[in-house]
Amino acid sequence: RVQLTESGGGSVRAGGSLTLSCHYESLYETFCMAWFRQSPGKGREGVALIDSDGRTNYADTMKGRFSISRDNVRSTLYLHLTNAEPEDAAVYYCAADFLVGYCPFDLAYYNNWGQGTQVTVSS
Numbered sequence: 001r002v003q004l005t006e007s008g009g010g011s012v013r014a015g016g017s018l019t020l021s022c023h024y025e026s027l028y029e030t031f032c033m034a035w036f037r038q039s040p041g042k043g044r045e046g047v048a049l050i051d052s053d054g055r056t057n058y059a060d061t062m063k064g065r066f067s068i069s070r071d072n073v074r075s076t077l078y079l080h081l082t083n084a085e086p087e088d089a090a091v092y093y094c095a096a097d098f099l100v101g102y103c104p105f106d107l108a109y110y111n112n113w114g115q116g117t118q119v120t121v122s123s
Contacts, residue, residue: 002096003025003026004095005024005115006020006021006116007022007023010118010119011120012122013122014085014121014123019079020092021076022035024077028097030098032049032051033051033103034047035095036093036105037088037092038090038091045059045105047079050069065081065082065085065088066080066081067080068080087121088121089120091118092118093113093115093116095110097110
């Protein structure tokens with residue numbers, strides 16, 4: 001089973017930047033890894049994903065201010081947020097599973113989740 005541990009959450013000023021990390025263990029050889037987020041009163045939504053070939057994709061509403069990357073040596077997935085907006089306040093989760101064809105923004109696809117890290121945005 002893949003173990004995922006997020007870190008890096010905290011408070012960021014509106015317009016500021018923040019980088020979240022997700023350390024992983026026992027990752028599959030071919031995989032999808034994704035970042036999701038959940039704001040109070042809302043469902044969990046996809047932010048960005050990356051597969052074992054390095055291909056990335058972003059949810060339509062997240063394009064332009066988020067960047068996903070991975071460091072194989074450190075076994076860490078990153079999510080970099082720039083120009084933070086109040087609606088970016090949420091709990092951010094990383095997720096992982098086997099790569100089958102392509103990586104979707106489908107919650108049901110991912111069977112391995114981290115515990116989440118909270119991001120707040122101050123004005």
